[in-house]
Amino acid sequence: MESSILKLENVAIYQDENLVLSDVNLNIEKGEFLYLIGKTGSGKSSLMKTLYGDLRIRQGTGEIVGFDLVNIKDKDIPYLRRKIGIVFQDFKLLNDRSVFENLRFVLKATGWKDSKLIKDKILEMLDKVGMKTKDYKMPFQLSGGEQQRVAIARALLNDPDIILADEPTGNLDPKTSIEVMDLLTEIHNSGKSILMATHDYALILKFKQRTIKCEGGELFEVVHQGL
Missing domain, CATH: 3.40.50.300 (P-loop containing nucleotide triphosphate hydrolases)
Incomplete structure (x- = not known):
């Protein structure tokens, strides 16, 4: 069981x-x-x-x-x-903020406070999905595949x-x-x-x-x- x-x-x-x-x-x-x-x-x-x-x-x-x-x-x-990590077909990224800020938003919303821990966690997850060098980009500057990678990184944030x-x-x-x-x-x-x-x-x-x-x-x- x-x-x-x-x-x-x-x-x-x-x-x-x-x-x-x-x-x-x-x-x-x-x-x-x-x-x-x-x-x-x-x-x-x-x-x-x-x-x-x-x-x-x-x-x-x-x-x-x-x-x-x-x-x-x-x-x-x-x-x-x-x-639970949830990944949607249409990515559901916030278009008015960068990749980094999209992920920061989730961590803040789920109770993370320490800005250094937040930054480290975001960069670790973006690295895992091959998007670490694009953390400053806006979602509309990314291809569909890149947006989905960011969405997967977001889903992994809280382990x-x-x-x-x-x-x-x-x-x-x-x-x-x-x-x-x-x-x-x-x-x-x-x-x-x-x-x-x-x-x-x-x-x-x-x-x-x-x-x-x-x-x-x-x-x-x-x-x-x-x-």
Whole structure:
């Protein structure tokens, strides 16, 4: 039991009053990399939102990084999100501030006070994603791939237990997508758990990992042949 970082049992996921996924059972072990696939509208994003506390579980039981997703209080959601790194398809960087200031904003918002520690942490994470020399640039001065690298650095800032990546290569060309996947694989190899929603089957076949699929209101595991 102890090695599970995420466990959902008989969960029903609703978006407003619409049942999106029913009877969801999912277990992710510490250090595991999982793909989440499925057509647009199949419930991938709703599942992701449930995992970081945006949608509440009304039926079944769920736990992630030690938090009970059924009974979690609103005031505890920021603490939950500190233990989860979230990477979005559209980067969600703040366009009015530099790369460095984007990351500083997150650390300040999550309670970091010491400016030297903040600076060291930011430069360490930017170094990890190959963006240390561009910390002064504004997001609009960066390519899509560079912006996603910054977004991944941001997700790593608080040393999360799991990274939820929602279509992280969705807006990138194939070459850049592979670079981002190489980076995520490296992060995974350092011991992080990753759940990545994607519809890029070429990537799934190139970087093989356990794969689960949303389809017809259900979630199930798939074998790779034919997906």
